[in-house]
Amino acid sequence: MDIYYGILAFIFGTIIGSFLNVCIYRIPKGESILHPPSHCMNCNKKIKAYDMIPVISYIILRGRCRYCGKKIHLRYPVLEFITGLLYVLIYINFGVGIELIKYMVFISIMIVIGMIDFHTTDVYLKTTGTGIIAGIIFLVIYFYIGLPIKTYVYGGVSAGVFIALIILITKGGMGWGDVEIALICGLFLGFKYTMLMLFLAFIIGAVIGLVLILLGKKSRKDYIPFGPFIVIASFITVFLGQSILNWYLF
Ligand SMILES: [Zn+2]
Structure with a gap:
């Protein structure tokens, strides 16, 4: 460095x-x-x-x-x-290199989405749309410089479908904005790291949700936005994902 x-x-x-x-x-x-x-x-x-x-x-x-x-x-x-x-x-x-720019863009967009979701419990298509377009632009760049792109397409689609299924099954708890946020993560992180990110997001969400309920800050019926958990989990994945997977798998 x-x-x-x-x-x-x-x-x-x-x-x-x-x-x-x-x-x-x-x-x-x-x-x-x-x-x-x-x-x-x-x-x-x-x-x-x-x-x-x-x-x-x-x-x-x-x-x-x-x-x-x-x-x-x-x-x-x-x-x-x-x-x-x-x-x-x-x-x-x-x-x-290209990853430096890619992750600067990713983290910046995620900060905006996470902060707005945290403050307003709303997700705006203006921000998620920007994230999805940015993710696709990087895939095109990756394609032209000969880097593999399949994992990012699979990551985006599977993360989006996974959250969508949860919404359809549980009829609440998560919103369609979360589908868009998960899709962005998949496009930027690739399949393997997206799976890790989703796993971390659910753990962080469960722990923080439980703490808020135990402290009496929220009741079980209150809405707690899931977007900020995805954002935190995606940051952990960007910086520690490789170490976590190495530690977990070997
Ligand atoms: Zn003034």
Whole structure:
């Protein structure tokens, strides 16, 4: 690992993270993610470029709008920071190449889907559609550079069908948005890792669901979105999938 590339990956990740914040905030409201430019949600003043440096601007401004002093939610710099860290992990795990770009795209889209699902319990076709198209674009690239693509097609189809069957059998618990999220994971992770991801998602979902019920935060009838569990499971799979399978199989 080259430390300079690592730093570059982190900075790039925080910049993308700042854009993901915009997507997470605006897509559920049906607003454009490009227009209008970033502004304070309280006083509506346009935010100057020098106040839009990821993470750093938040610290310099001590978490408040430069003009009206309204508090900026901590989740903005935190998400920028986490995206930066994830990009460094991707670089450490996959080096420089097509996989680096592929997983940066995958993780970014999954962050947006997971965060929106977590906050609103809704999944938007705008985000899942982007994920599915991105997955197909990478398959086309893989095909042209001579890499195998069958596993990704099988992964996408089987994950989507699997969740769809659960919905049809249980008539609830999961939504069609989960089918789309699983399909994206399959297209990006391939068959073997998608199976691992689904397995992890159910375990994480069961454990967290049980903890929430035991703590009295949710009752058994409450709806807990499954999307965020798929997202967490897919991140574990990207970074630890190979180790988990090696450990499990040998
Ligand atoms: Zn303001």
